[in-house]
Each structure stands twice: as structure tokens, then as C-alpha cells.
Amino acid sequence: MRILVCLSNVPDTTTKVKFIDNLTKLDTGGIQWVINPWDELSLTRALELKDDAAHNIQQVTIAHVGLAGSEPTIRKALAIGADDAIRVNADPRDAYFVAAQLAEVIKINPYDIILCGIESSDYNGSTVGGMLAEFLGIPSVSSVSFLNIENGQVLIHREIDGGKEILTLPTPFVAIVQKGITKEPRIAAMRGIMMARTKPMKVTEPVATGPLTEVLKYELPKPHAACKFFDPEHPKQLVEMLQNEAKVI
Amino acid sequence: MSVLVFTENWDGKFKKLSFELVSYASKLAEMLNTSAIAMSIGTVADDELQKLGKYGAAKIIRATGEGMNILDNQTWVNSISDIAEKEKATVIVLSNNIMGKALAPRLSVRMKAGLGAGVSGLPKSTEPFVVYKKVFSGNAFADVLIRSEKKILTLSQNSFQLLEKPEVPEIMNVSVSLEAGAVKTQVKDVQKQTGKILLTDAEVVVSGGRGMKSPDNWGPLLELAELLGAATACSRPVSDEGWRPHEEHTGQTGKIIAPNLYFAFGISGATQHLAGVSSSKFIVAINSDKDAPIFEAAQYGIVGDAIKILPKLIEAVKEIKGK
Known part of the structure; x- marks a missing residue:
């Protein structure tokens, strides 16, 4: 069995983002790029599955759509333990474009389990995984908080309102994973970092497909009125404010 | 041309979320000089479906069929896109919730709709x-x-107000017949808590962070939540420590919520936490550190020990609510 982990390269989640060119472009100056937090979780889970010899997983591959600048992030994923990587050499213009490129990679070289994080911390779309499955015409399960292989069968927990469903489905499929899929993201050890340098990273060129959406302009959140403070000894005033001014209780 | 709105039902019932979506779709239909058509998959009674008419649904489609009782992304997307084609929908609206995130991306590719x-x-x-x-x-x-030309939109929860626009919609039944083996997703078991206010539905949320110091201090926080009819939440360190269940974790990698009122007790307000709660209409922060970033996001605040302030706050709520 082979697992593909789709990876997005995003600004470190503590970055205060800024925009240039009349607010039309992200100012990449000074940004620390990291593996999208949910993709880090799916990579960790893929490696945990591979660690258990009983699952007979031969390969965990990283797929990424991005320009050469994102190679350090891909190398980091290889250092954490992925076996190899494929980078589609294109600017990831929108989710539809990215999913179309990933689908081409998989059509040429099929995988049994394809993992996508439920969202990327930059555009928060929660879209690439489902789009990819539709391009491939294979099942998808979203909001996956547990994934295991038991007696050769895939077992998944899908979050629903107020609980979860326990389900199975045949391979190949796309699992769109969220928190709970693993405890802590795995970090690269020194040996992994050394080995990552020689692991194969294939670069392919994109297929022609238009993005369907485009960001026209960014906007920074408006600073809101300063916090109104209340006396810790007399929180009654606060409660009155919530009832009469804010009208929320 | 029409605007099609996918309304999720929970065991045959709609929620405020469904009415928000229909209000939104109906207003959007007005902008496009067309009408809003609502659809739901599964068995929903006529009088329940008619409720969607109150918010401007000009027509309601009820899709039922054997095998459609569980969410299988492919068969559901087939059904929605068939209906969208027949109704000549140019925009399809879904919620940006668990269901919408499962369906909307597939629909986008199926219909080549941005x-x-x-x-x-x-x-x-x-x-x-x-x-x-x-x-x-x-x-x-x-x-x-x-x-x-075609578009799919998923609407953030609690971001659009209910707008009444009474219509007397006709109800159309669509029966979905699936080929054998079409449903790939097999549900073996469902584990669900009942009777608890869902974090994503709640209008008021009471949340605690590391400043609560120990899981033993949660009693008053739960009491306040009960008094306000609120759901309970927590920050990531609290769920990581196992003080509270993971389902309560709100923040970037946990649940993203948008209640009317969010109480943050002993939460410092790291960027990752704020990412999950910044869409709340009002944030009340109680923290002993006056420089905590949570106060930059909050409208109302008290500087002090959350554990000491909670009982006083409960008394004040009892007094004011009791009037």
C-alpha cells in the first residue's frame, strides 16, 4: 500500500501578515514558511501507519504544488520521514488549480490512501481534498479524526455534530483530516535531516488549467474599540452591560 | 436561472443555521433577479419544509431514496448537481460547516463552478x-x-442574520435511485452525545484556559454556562493536558466558532486561539495579566484571577437574570 500526503507551504501561524502593491499581494519579506499544520498531522499519521509493519505500507510520498521556493518546506517533510516527494512547479493560483495538478500526479502514479489537511492556514478554504477526489472520481471522507487499518480494512472516524461516525470504505480514497488524527506532529531528528538531503524529489511541470477564482484585494482587520475594563470586585456592571448594551444575554 | 440552497436537516429538523442559509440565498437571488430554491436530502415532514418558505424559499425540493440516509460524498454530490442542472441553478449555497466542507469542493469540480x-x-x-x-x-x-459562470458559495456560520420574506413554496419530491454498490462509505457505528448544546450552534460560549489552573476548578465555569444556556469550550493547552475533552478545543486547529458572546476565562489569547474565536460578536476576557493579547481582541474585560471572579460573576448573573 502507498500513501500520498498533500502538502501546503504556509506562513508560520504566528506571522502578522502584511500586503504590498496596493494590498494585492502578500508581503513575503521576513515570513517564516512552514508545513501547513493539518498537513503535518496527516504526514505524522501516515508515518505512524508505516511504522507498523503489519500494515505493509511501502511508501509515503509528499505531493506539493509550488515554485522552487517551497523546497525547504518539502525537505522538512522528508526529514520528518516521508520517503520521496513530487513538486508540481507552478504558482498555486487557487484551490481548483492545485487540486487539478495533484490529480494529474496521481493519475500517472496511483496511491491507495491520499491524505489532505482539512484546511490550509493561509486561505482557509477547506477545499483541495474534496476537489482532488472529484477530479479522480474516487470517494472522499471529510472531517476525519481517526484513521487506521484493521484486518486489511480501513477504519475511519468522521466528525459529525455532537459526535462521530465510525466508517469503512474501499481504497483508493481521499481522507481530509483534522485534529485528533494523531496526538502531536512528529519532528525531524538529526538523522532524518541528513537523510532528507538525498531523498528523491521529482519536479514536474503543470498541466494547463485555469484557476476559477482570484484574490483581487486584501484587507487588514479594522482595529476595534479598546477593551472596556470592569472592577473585579463588582462584575455586576459587566453583566448589566452584556444585557443592556450588547444585548447578548 | 436560480439560486439553489442546500439545507442540511438533523433527523428531519432544521436549525437556525438552515434559516440563515435560506435568508442569505433569498437575498442573493434578489440581487440576481431570480428566485431561491431550497433542497434537503432525507425525510423531512411537509410542515418542517414549509418553515424554509418563511425566509424566502420560493420552491422546496425534498430528495429521498434508499441509501441516501448516510452521507456518502459522491452520491450526495450526484444528487445535488442533478437538481442544480434541472433547476438551472447558477449559484449553489451551502454552509461552511462539516457538511458543506464535505460536499462543496466536489460540487465545484463536478460543475466547474468556482x-x-x-x-x-x-x-x-x-x-x-x-x-x-x-x-x-x-x-x-x-x-x-x-x-x-456557475458559482458555489459556503457561508460562514452566524455571519448572516435571519430575514423573513414569507413565501408559500411548492414542495417537489425527487426520488433518488442508486445503482447497487454506488454508496462507498459504510457507517458501522454512530457515537453521539445528546442533550448537550453544540459548540458550533451555541450563541453563548464559556471557555477556560490554563489560568483556570486545574480541572478541579471547572465547576463554576460549567455553572455559569448552564445559567446562560451556553456551550463550554477550552484552549488548546487545556485539551492537550486532558483537563477537558478535545471536542471543546477552540482555536486554529480545533473548532472555529462565531457565537454572539464568548467568555474567555484565564486564556491569554495566542494568535492560534484567536483564529478560532475572532468572529465572535462580543468577547469578554477575564485574565490576571493586564497585557495578555486576549484584551486586544475583547470588547469587555476584567483584570484578575478567573477563579476568584467566577463566583461573583455567577451571583451577578443570577441577580440580573432573576429579575
Whole structure:
């Protein structure tokens, strides 16, 4: 069995983002790029599955759509333990474009389990995984908080309102994973970092497909009125404010 | 031409979320000089379906069929796209919730319709079609142009008010017949808590962080939640420590919520936490550190020990609510 982990390269989640060119472009100056937090979780889970010899997983591959600048992030994923990587050499213009490129990679070289994080911390779309499955015409399960292989069968927990469903489905499929899929993201050890340098990273060129959406302009959140403070000894005033001014209780 | 709105039902019942979606779709239909058609999959009684008419649904489609009782993304997307074709829908609206995230991306590819994911209001313009949404986990917003002729929008929860626009909609039944083996997703078991207010539905949320010091101190927090009819939440360190269940974790990698009122007890307000709660209409922060970043996001605050302030706050709520 082979697992593909789709990876997005995003600004470190503590970055205060800024925009240039009349607010039309992200100012990449000074940004620390990291593996999208949910993709880090799916990579960790893929490696945990591979660690258990009983699952007979031969390969965990990283797929990424991005320009050469994102190679350090891909190398980091290889250092954490992925076996190899494929980078589609294109600017990831929108989710539809990215999913179309990933689908081409998989059509040429099929995988049994394809993992996508439920969202990327930059555009928060929660879209690439489902789009990819539709391009491939294979099942998808979203909001996956547990994934295991038991007696050769895939077992998944899908979050629903107020609980979860326990389900199975045949391979190949796309699992769109969220928190709970693993405890802590795995970090690269020194040996992994050394080995990552020689692991194969294939670069392919994109297929022609238009993005369907485009960001026209960014906007920074408006600073809101300063916090109104209340006396810790007399929180009654606060409660009155919530009832009469804010009208929320 | 029409606007099709996918309304999820929970065991045959709608929630406020469904009415928000129909209100939104109906207003959008007005902008496009067309009408809003609502659809739901599964068995929903006529009088329940009629409730959607109150918010402007001009027609309601009930799709039922054997095998459609569990969410299988492919068969459901088949059904929605068939209905969208027949109704000549140019825009399809879903919620940006668990269900919408499962279906909307597939629909987007199926119909070659650009997806505006997590929009927080009506389009800024319809020609060109420009939507407004949160990006970088709430650290910025963006105007997004959708170029395709057909569009899919997922609406952020609690971002659109209910608008009454009474219609007397006709109810149309669509029966879905699936080929054998079409449903790939097999549900073996469902584990569900009942009787608890869901975090994503709650209008008031009471949340605790590390400043609560120990899981033993949660009693008053739960009491306050009970008094206010609120759901309970927590910060990531609290769920990581196992003080509270993971389902309560709100923040970037946990649940993203948008209640009317969010109480943060002993939560410092790291960027990752704020990413999950910044869409709340009001944030009340109680923290002993006056420089904690949570106070920059909050409208109301008290500087002090959350554990000491909670009982006083409970008394005040009892007094005022009791009047």
C-alpha cells in the first residue's frame, strides 16, 4: 500500500501578515514558511501507519504544488520521514488549480490512501481534498479524526455534530483530516535531516488549467474599540452591560 | 436561472443555521433577479419544509431514496448537481460547516463552478462576482473574484442574520435511485452525545484556559454556562493536558466558532486561539495579566484571577437574570 500526503507551504501561524502593491499581494519579506499544520498531522499519521509493519505500507510520498521556493518546506517533510516527494512547479493560483495538478500526479502514479489537511492556514478554504477526489472520481471522507487499518480494512472516524461516525470504505480514497488524527506532529531528528538531503524529489511541470477564482484585494482587520475594563470586585456592571448594551444575554 | 440552497436537516429538523442559509440565498437571488430554491436530502415532514418558505424559499425540493440516509460524498454530490442542472441553478449555497466542507469542493469540480469558501456576507458585486472572506485564519480579509459562470458559495456560520420574506413554496419530491454498490462509505457505528448544546450552534460560549489552573476548578465555569444556556469550550493547552475533552478545543486547529458572546476565562489569547474565536460578536476576557493579547481582541474585560471572579460573576448573573 502507498500513501500520498498533500502538502501546503504556509506562513508560520504566528506571522502578522502584511500586503504590498496596493494590498494585492502578500508581503513575503521576513515570513517564516512552514508545513501547513493539518498537513503535518496527516504526514505524522501516515508515518505512524508505516511504522507498523503489519500494515505493509511501502511508501509515503509528499505531493506539493509550488515554485522552487517551497523546497525547504518539502525537505522538512522528508526529514520528518516521508520517503520521496513530487513538486508540481507552478504558482498555486487557487484551490481548483492545485487540486487539478495533484490529480494529474496521481493519475500517472496511483496511491491507495491520499491524505489532505482539512484546511490550509493561509486561505482557509477547506477545499483541495474534496476537489482532488472529484477530479479522480474516487470517494472522499471529510472531517476525519481517526484513521487506521484493521484486518486489511480501513477504519475511519468522521466528525459529525455532537459526535462521530465510525466508517469503512474501499481504497483508493481521499481522507481530509483534522485534529485528533494523531496526538502531536512528529519532528525531524538529526538523522532524518541528513537523510532528507538525498531523498528523491521529482519536479514536474503543470498541466494547463485555469484557476476559477482570484484574490483581487486584501484587507487588514479594522482595529476595534479598546477593551472596556470592569472592577473585579463588582462584575455586576459587566453583566448589566452584556444585557443592556450588547444585548447578548 | 436560480439560486439553489442546500439545507442540511438533523433527523428531519432544521436549525437556525438552515434559516440563515435560506435568508442569505433569498437575498442573493434578489440581487440576481431570480428566485431561491431550497433542497434537503432525507425525510423531512411537509410542515418542517414549509418553515424554509418563511425566509424566502420560493420552491422546496425534498430528495429521498434508499441509501441516501448516510452521507456518502459522491452520491450526495450526484444528487445535488442533478437538481442544480434541472433547476438551472447558477449559484449553489451551502454552509461552511462539516457538511458543506464535505460536499462543496466536489460540487465545484463536478460543475466547474468556482468556489467561494467561507464567505461572510453577500457578494460585493455580482458582475463581476466578487465575494468577501476571511483569510490567514482571521488575520486578514480578501475580495475574491469568481470567474466561472456557475458559482458555489459556503457561508460562514452566524455571519448572516435571519430575514423573513414569507413565501408559500411548492414542495417537489425527487426520488433518488442508486445503482447497487454506488454508496462507498459504510457507517458501522454512530457515537453521539445528546442533550448537550453544540459548540458550533451555541450563541453563548464559556471557555477556560490554563489560568483556570486545574480541572478541579471547572465547576463554576460549567455553572455559569448552564445559567446562560451556553456551550463550554477550552484552549488548546487545556485539551492537550486532558483537563477537558478535545471536542471543546477552540482555536486554529480545533473548532472555529462565531457565537454572539464568548467568555474567555484565564486564556491569554495566542494568535492560534484567536483564529478560532475572532468572529465572535462580543468577547469578554477575564485574565490576571493586564497585557495578555486576549484584551486586544475583547470588547469587555476584567483584570484578575478567573477563579476568584467566577463566583461573583455567577451571583451577578443570577441577580440580573432573576429579575
